[in-house]
Amino acid sequence: MAFDGNLVSVLQSLVEAFISPEEDLMLCSPRLGFSDEETEEAREEEEVALRIAIEEWKAQRTSAKITWEATLSQKDFLTTFRVTRPLFKYLLYEWEREQQADAWKARVHPAERQVLAALYYLGNLEPITSVAERFSMMPSTIHSVIMTFTNFIETLGDRYLSWPNAQEKIRCSEIVRQNGGLPGVFGALDAALIKIRAPAGDEKAHYIYKKVSTGLKCAVVMQFVVDAELLLRDVHLAAPSDANRASILQTSRLWELLHCTVAEETHIVAPAVYPLAPTIMIPYVGEQLSPQETTFNELHSEAFKLTRNVMTALKSRFRRLQLLDQKLTNIFKIISSTCILHNMAIMREGPEVLQDLQMSYRSETDEDGWHALPQETIADFGILGGEEKRHYLTTVLS
Template sequence: MSREAVEELVQVIAVTNRIPVQHIPLEKKVLFSLWVLGKQESFLSVGDRFGLAKSTAHYIFKQFINVMLTLLPQYIRWPENHREAIRQFHERSQGFPGVIGAIDGCHIPIKQPRHNAHDYYNRKQFHSIILQGICDHRMMFTDIFIGMPGRVHDARVFRNSDIYNQIINEDNPLIPQDMHILGDSAYPIMLNVLTPFRDNGHLAADQLNYNYKLSCLRSIIERAFGRLKGKFRRLKYMDVSDPIFGTDIIAVACILHNFIIATDNDDEEFDFEDLPEEPVDEDEDDDLEIENRNQGVQKRRNIVNILRN
C-alpha cells in the first residue's frame, strides 16, 4: 500500500469524524491497524512497535474496524455498467460472451469459537469462516457475503446470500439474461451463473474447450482471494474466537482490497491455495431453481456453439 494511498485513507476516515483523535494522531491509529491486518504479529508485539499498551491497541483496532465497516457500500458495490468487464473477459478468453465476473468461496481460518465450534469445523479439519466473493476483471470485489460457518457447503452459502435472491428475482433481476458470472462445479448452474461440464472422462472436444475457457476466466476470483490474503496476512489465521468480530475483520480487509486497487492501481498477484471444489448438492432445488437451471443448461449449450465457431 503506497504512502499516497495511506494518506488518502486517513483523509477518508477523517471525513467520517468517527475516530476521536485524543492524544494519538489519526494517522498513527490507521497505520497501526493496517499493520495488524497486514501481519500475523500479536497485539502485544505490534503495540510495542507503535508504543501502545495492549488494551489501547485493542481499542484502537476495534475503532478502526467499526469505522471502515461504514465505508462498505462506498467501496464494494454492484456495477451499474458491465460493458468493460464483458469486453475484458471476452478478449482474455478469445470469445466467451457475457461474462461480468466470477464467484467462489474462501475459508478464513479462525480460533475455535466459544460457541457452536462444531459448525465452524470444516472438512479440512480446521475452524473457519466462509467468505463468498464475486469479483470483476480487475479483481475488485463487487459483492461479498461473509459469516457462514466453515462446515457449510458452497452451494448452501450461495443460496443464503442476498445476491442469490437478487439473481432469481424474476420481477427485477440483478443480471440481464445475456450476462452471467462464472462458478466452479460447487455452484448450481443457472441462467446467470455458468459452471463447467462434469468431466466424467467422456466429454466432447467442444465441452472441454468450454471448460478450459471458463476455468481460465474463473481463476480471477481465486487470484483475488490470493491477493487479499497476501496483503492482509491476518486472514491466514485469525486468533479470534468471536465469529462476529472475525466476520467484521474479513469485511474490512475486502474493503481495503478494493480501496488499494482503486487508489494504487496495484496489479500485484499472489499464489492462492484453498479448498478444492465440491460437487453441488442438488437435493435442495425448488421449482423456480429447476426452471432457472434448465435455462442455464440451454445457455451453456449456446455458448459451446459460439466458442466452436
C-alpha cells in the first residue's frame, strides 16, 4: 500500500478541510501516493481502503448513534422502522443468507444496520442526508444500501406477491360476504397516484398529471388488485400519459389474466371507469335505479373500500411513498419493493399490527383525490358475459 502511518489520523485532518469528505477525498486520493506507474489493481485496492477508512473514522466519531435502535421498545421499534422486530430479524436473515451487502460495506456497516437504515428510509420522509447521519454513513453509501435492499426485496416477489388460487379466492370472498360486501368478491381493482419529484429530461412530460400555478405535479400510476385480507395480488406501474384507468388496464398483464378466466365464479369489484366483465363487477350507473340495483351498488361500495384501506395502510407504513425523490428507475424499484414488504408484513405480522401503526395518510383527504387521472369517463365496452353475471347477482340479492 502507498499509505504510511495511521490512516485514520490522516483522514481525520483531511476531512476537517472539506465539507464533503467522501467526494473530496476520492478526488484527492492520487496526491496521497498514487503514481502513473501503479497498476489499476493497486489503484482500486487503495480506493477501497480509503473508503473503508473514511467510513470507519466516521463510525468512530459518531459511535454513540450506532446502537440507538437497540434501546427502543417493541412499540417504538414498530413506529420507527414500520415493521415488527420479528419481521426485521427475518429480513436480516434473508439478507445475510443471500449476501446482498457489498464486501467493503459489510466490513464497516454490519448487515443489521444496513437493513435498519433501508427500512427507516422507506418508512419516513427525512432527507437522505439526514438518514445517512442518523446511521453514521455517507449519503452515497446509504443510497447504495437502499437500492441494494430494494433489489433484494424484489427477489422475494414470487413468494409474497402473486395471483390467488381458487381456494384463496373462495376464502377471501367469504370474508367479504361476512363483512357486508357483494357475494363472490375476493378483491378490488383500482389505480392510485404515487407522487414524485419532476423527473429530469424528456421523461418529465409522461409523468405530469396536473399543472398548477406553483409548477408541475408528477406521479407514477399504480394499478393494483387487493384481496379481502389487504394483500396486494397484482401491481402494475404506468405513467399518467398512458391515459385513463381502462387504457392502463388493457396494457397490463392483468387484462389478459382477467380476460382468460371468464368462467370464474368469483370476481373483483371496480369503479365504473373499468369495463364490466365476468371477473370485474362495476356498479350500475344512472339516476333512476331499481331497488335491487341500488342494493347491488351499496354492497359493491362496501367491498370496494378495500382499495382505500390498502392504500392507507401502504402509504402510512411506508411514508416514503407519499413523495418519492429519486431517479425513475429507482422509483419503480422502491414502489415494487414496498408492495412486497407490505404483503410480507400482513402475512408474517398479521393485520392487527396495522392498528398499532400511525395511519398518517388519508386517501380521502388527498388534495388530488383517490386516483386523479384526467379525462375519465364511464367505460363503454366490456367482456362477454359480464352483463349476464351482474344481472344474476342483482337478482339473487332481492
